[in-house]
Amino acid sequence: MGPSKQTLEEILSLAATHFKVPREKLTPDDDFFKTLGIDSLQALDLLTRLEHHFRIELPDYELQGVSDFRTLADRIQARL
C-alpha cells in the first residue's frame, strides 16, 4: 500500500512553501534534492519540519537512499 494522497500532498505543499518553490513544479516522483536544490543538512531540516507537521518521529536512517517524495511519503505513512 502506498502513501495516502493527503500525506503526499501535505509533504509537497510543506516542501514548496519552506523552500520557496512553486507547488505546481513539484511531482511525487521528483528527486527532492534536485528539485528543491537542497543538500543533506537542508534535507534534515525538511525532516524536522515533517516530524513536527505529522507529529511523528522518523529516524533519519530510514531516509538513507530515499530521494523522491513518494518514497518519503511511504516512510511517513508507516509512522502515522
Add this chain to the structure above:
Amino acid sequence: MESFHGEALSWELRDGAVELALHREPCNEIGSLTLDELEKFVTILKNFEQQAHALIIYSELKAGFCAGADLRELYRRSQELQQRQAARGVRHYLERIHRVLNTIDASPLTTIAAVHGVTFGGGFELALVCDLMIADKMARFCFPELRLGLIPGFGGIPRLKRDLGNAVVRDLLLTGRSFNATRLQQVGLVSQVVGEGESLRVARATAAQLGKFDRRTAIAAKKFIKPIPYEELQREINVFCELFAEPAVEAGLRKFVESEDAQPYLP
C-alpha cells in the same frame, strides 16, 4: 576584556550575562582557530564572575549552532604527520578542548546553550556542558561519530550519562541518528523548546530571571546537582585515542572529506 571579536567567536557582557557568539562559517566547525579563541575565552571567564550571573552560548549563523569538530582540518593534519605524531596531536587537541569545556561546565555562572539548526557531534557536546539547553523547535541533534569509527571525544558520553537514562544514550550513540528538539525535551535533555528564531531571546529572558536569585545559593545548587565526571572524561580521551589509531578512522574521515554525496550528513 569585557568584549572581544575574533574570527570564530565573540563575546560581550550584556545585562549581567556574558554572551558567547559563534560565527565561523560554514557552521562553527571546531578546529584549531576556534579552540584558540575558546581558550582565550575561558582564561578571562573568571573575571566576569563579579559582574555577571549567567553565560549564554549561541550561534550567529543561520545553518545552526555548531556542526562539531572540523573534520577536514583533522584529516588534513593527520595526513601531514606520521602516525605516532598524529596520535599525539589528537590527544593534545582533545586535552585542550576538555580543559575548555570542563571550565565552562564548572563555571559558577549559570550557563545556557541557546541552540538552533545543526547541533551535531562536538557542537552537541558544547551544548551539553551548559546547565540549561534552550532549543529552537527546528534544532536537530546527533552524534555521528560511530560512522567514522570513533566515539564522541569532547566529553559527550560522560555528560550524556550524567543527564540521561542509559537507553537514550545508547540510541544516540549506537544508531548515530538525529533527534529533534521536542524528542530531546521529552527525554529530559532540552529544558525549553521555543519557536523558530526565538532561542536567544528566551535565553536572555531566562538569564534575567536567574539574576534575581542570590548567587551563592545558585552556585551551591549547581555544584550539588551537576557533578563533573572527570574520571570518565579522561577515559573517553583514552578510548578515542585508541580508536583513532585504527585504519578504519582514516578511511571514514577520507570518505567524509572527499564525499560529493548529496547525503553525507545522513547516516
